[in-house]
Amino acid sequence: MPSDTFEAVVLPYLDAAHNLARWLMRDAASAEDVLQEAMLRALTYFPSFKGVNPRGWLLQIVRNTAYASMSLNRGVELVPLTDGSDESEDIVARLPSSDDDPETSLIKSRERDRVRQMIAALPIELRETLVLRELEELSYKEIAEVTRMPIGTVMSRLWRARRLLAQAARRDEAA
Amino acid sequence: MNTMPDCDKVLLVQAELDGELGAGEAASLAAHRAECPICEAAAAELAHARALVRDDLYQPVPDDVRQRLMVALNAARPSRPAVAATAPRFSSWWHRWWSNGASFGLGAACAAALAVLLVMPAMPPSLTEQVIAGHVRALQPGHLQDVASEDRHTVKPWFDGRLDFAPPVKDLVADRFPLTGGRLDYLDGRPVAALVYQRDKHVINLFVWPAAGDTPPQTAERQGYNIVHWSQGGMAFWAVSDVEAGQLKEFAADWRKTP
Numbered sequence: 001m002p003s004d005t006f007e008a009v010v011l012p013y014l015d016a017a018h019n020l021a022r023w024l025m026r027d028a029a030s031a032e033d034v035l036q037e038a039m040l041r042a043l044t045y046f047p048s049f050k051g052v053n054p055r056g057w058l059l060q061i062v063r064n065t066a067y068a069s070m071s072l073n074r075g076v077e078l079v080p081l082t083d084g085s086d087e088s089e090d091i092v093a094r095l096p097s098s099d100d101d102p103e104t105s106l107i108k109s110r111e112r113d114r115v116r117q118m119i120a121a122l123p124i125e126l127r128e129t130l131v132l133r134e135l136e137e138l139s140y141k142e143i144a145e146v147t148r149m150p151i152g153t154v155m156s157r158l159w160r161a162r163r164l165l166a167q168a169a170r171r172d173e174a175a
Numbered sequence: 176m177n178t179m180p181d182c183d184k185v186l187l188v189q190a191e192l193d194g195e196l197g198a199g200e201a202a203s204l205a206a207h208r209a210e211c212p213i214c215e216a217a218a219a220e221l222a223h224a225r226a227l228v229r230d231d232l233y234q235p236v237p238d239d240v241r242q243r244l245m246v247a248l249n250a251a252r253p254s255r256p257a258v259a260a261t262a263p264r265f266s267s268w269w270h271r272w273w274s275n276g277a278s279f280g281l282g283a284a285c286a287a288a289l290a291v292l293l294v295m296p297a298m299p300p301s302l303t304e305q306v307i308a309g310h311v312r313a314l315q316p317g318h319l320q321d322v323a324s325e326d327r328h329t330v331k332p333w334f335d336g337r338l339d340f341a342p343p344v345k346d347l348v349a350d351r352f353p354l355t356g357g358r359l360d361y362l363d364g365r366p367v368a369a370l371v372y373q374r375d376k377h378v379i380n381l382f383v384w385p386a387a388g389d390t391p392p393q394t395a396e397r398q399g400y401n402i403v404h405w406s407q408g409g410m411a412f413w414a415v416s417d418v419e420a421g422q423l424k425e426f427a428a429d430w431r432k433t434p
Binding site: 108155 | 185186189190193195220221223224225227228229230231232233234235236237240241243244247248251252307308311315397398399400
């Protein structure tokens, strides 16, 4: 049946796979490596895939691949997360303030970049939970399946992620 | 670190925000929230955090990454016997895919790629599996209904000329499951009618096609989806949804009661 091919079942979730890889890996090149490795694994395992949730299945593979890649490159992962955002904060600080900035789109993209940095600064287990919920819009149950965590853990991680994000935003506004 | 909530209901406040609470739980939570300042503060905090994460943070795969990936996938593709008979239905999708792509011509390159890329399923899926797959497929963006209307006098005529039978389309008694539309689907080797009903935010797909016999509702549960199947008036009915089994049985009962 054509609807059962890898192309029809798995490839529609390529954006989802990339989004997760990109948020887990934090730089574009390693995200692409993880995406490619994960898709190759998915292609290999696909004949044995029997489930009804190909997106969750694919995201689980992406996550496993990303974690494996990070443990191989442990030194890279352990670089303090604030380094990148500090540098970008300086760039933001040099931009004109929003009061005298006529370009609304510029303001918006700056806000987006700030939130992006705040999310990127979250510990990885909180970051992935937040991204799966807010950007991928998975249910608690689906997040639990992808991350292999109990639903209670998903809920408390999501709570911590959101709380840290709200706190970071308040600090950002106060600064 | 104040990472854990101070009231054990706070995670329920969050679950409500995420649409994960049932009506009963939501009602008892509302009563609690009215007298719990911690939960009220948490609700504000959560709403703030939620407003920060906007859709423009989503990172879809860039075109150049997609192209390099497709090359890698093609190179890694295990050589398998192609299933020629399945190629025609698949080709339109494949054309679109490659026309977005880079240097590959359609024609011969496409045909060659198709021959290599098709993967044969190990077993034909059972009807139950097909029904679930049909339901899941329908939930993908833009796939749920070809005709969107709460009016059965709009939905029913839409099927005229599209099927070799006239599916019954009903507004159910008691208004618990509003009709939202319909579409064509393909199950058990034939075109079928798919009627879309709703319960709260849950979608119920009801697949209908001609079949002899009169069988009472039978239920099944697979991978978190509930299914109710019955035959009545010369038609086979398969209802599938993620609503609770009990609610789906009520749906079937309402349908059978509705004249």
